Amino acid sequence: MESFFKTAQTVPLNHYILLSAIIFAIGVMGVLIRRNAIVIFMSIELMLNAVNLLLTAFSVYRGDATGQVFVFFIMALAAAEVAVGLAIIVMIYRNTNSIDINVLNRLKW
Amino acid sequence: MSILFAVLVISAKNPVHSILYLVLTFFTFTIQYILLNAQFVAIVNFIVYMGAILVLFLYTLMLINLNKDSEPMKTNLVKIAAVLGGGCLLVVVVAALKVIGVSDPVLIKDPNLGLVKNLGKILFNEFLLPFEISSLLLLSAMVGAVLLATKDPKTT
Numbered sequence: 001m002e003s004f005f006k007t008a009q010t011v012p013l014n015h016y017i018l019l020s021a022i023i024f025a026i027g028v029m030g031v032l033i034r035r036n037a038i039v040i041f042m043s044i045e046l047m048l049n050a051v052n053l054l055l056t057a058f059s060v061y062r063g064d065a066t067g068q069v070f071v072f073f074i075m076a077l078a079a080a081e082v083a084v085g086l087a088i089i090v091m092i093y094r095n096t097n098s099i100d101i102n103v104l105n106r107l108k109w
Numbered sequence: 110m111s112i113l114f115a116v117l118v119i120s121a122k123n124p125v126h127s128i129l130y131l132v133l134t135f136f137t138f139t140i141q142y143i144l145l146n147a148q149f150v151a152i153v154n155f156i157v158y159m160g161a162i163l164v165l166f167l168y169t170l171m172l173i174n175l176n177k178d179s180e181p182m183k184t185n186l187v188k189i190a191a192v193l194g195g196g197c198l199l200v201v202v203v204a205a206l207k208v209i210g211v212s213d214p215v216l217i218k219d220p221n222l223g224l225v226k227n228l229g230k231i232l233f234n235e236f237l238l239p240f241e242i243s244s245l246l247l248l249s250a251m252v253g254a255v256l257l258a259t260k261d262p263k264t265t
Contacts, residue, residue, distance in 0.1 A: 017206055019141075025199035032191030038170060042131050045162065049138055052154070060145045065231050071150050072232070075157050076243045080250030082162050086169045087257035093173050 016057035023050035037089050041082065048078050128166050135159050149228045 023046055030043030052071045059067025135158045142151035232240060 014206060018203065021199055021202040021206075025195045025202075028198055029191055029195035032194060033188055038166065038173075039127055042127060042166065045131065045158075046134065049135065049158070052150075053138055053141055056142060056145055056147050056150055060147060065228055066235075068147055068150050068228055069232055069236050072153060072228075073236075073239060073243055075153055076247060079157060079162060080247050082165060083250050083254040084257070086165060087254040090169060090172060090258050 013057065013061055017054065020050040020054040020057075023047075023053075037092070038086075041085055041089070045078065045082070048074060125167075125170060128163060128170065131166075132159055132163050135163070149225045152225075 027043045027045075027047035027050065030046065031040050034040055034043070052074055055067045055071050055074075059065065059071075135154065139151050139155050139159070142148075142154055
């Protein structure tokens with residue numbers, strides 16, 4: 001276990017940036033591909049998480065705790081955003097009986 | 110691992126499966142935080158994301174009651190264009206990374222940097238005002254969610 005943590009400490013910073021970039025790109029693709037509003041929300045969560053991981057990695061790399069405090073604020077923001085967004089989705093579902101976002105392209109009904 | 114699960118999140122047909130894959134993705138992220146010795150962020154990620162937000166998603170799915178795979182997928186052209194767009198973003202980021210060319214290993218300089226005690230001190234000294242404002246934000250979000258989700262007696 002100790003040697004495992006020793007090898008984990010030698011992971012280059014590049015790999016963290018690469019992983020975050022890939023996850024972020026997957027989130028963007030998810031937003032563009034899917035039409036289900038809930039899945040789009042989950043893709044946005046993926047993007048937020050990629051940014052969180054990157055901030056934490058840089059914070060550890062620089063030895064500065066400010067980045068992790070920032071991650072905490074991002075998480076609070078994400079929780080608020082998800083609550084409001086899901087409430088909006090429920091309201092849309094009540095009005096249109098579907099959560100397909102293409103129904104909403106008229107901006108009124 | 111997390112890349113695999115993230116791909117599964119956006120490719121699963123059934124939204125419930127998609128949510129469960131999202132749980133696995135967040136779990137791998139928690140492991141990353143623990144490896145980075147960021148204890149506080151790991152615990153908060155575990156509780157808030159895997160506990161609260163995912164339960165919220167599942168409840169919404171239950172309320173909406175998608176019993177059938179009613180979602181028509183977009184056309185292949187739009188799909189290919191979307192993948193190309195995401196790929197372009199990825200290529201740009203990776204190219205920028207190559208230009209910068211940092212590859213130092215992430216050494217844990219301060220072993221108690223991410224611990225709860227240390228972060229709490231910073232959070233309540235330097236970041237006291239943003240902390241209070243975030244509490245206001247959460248309160249307003251809660252009120253707004255309740256207001257939106259309750260039925261309006263006049264219109265419905």
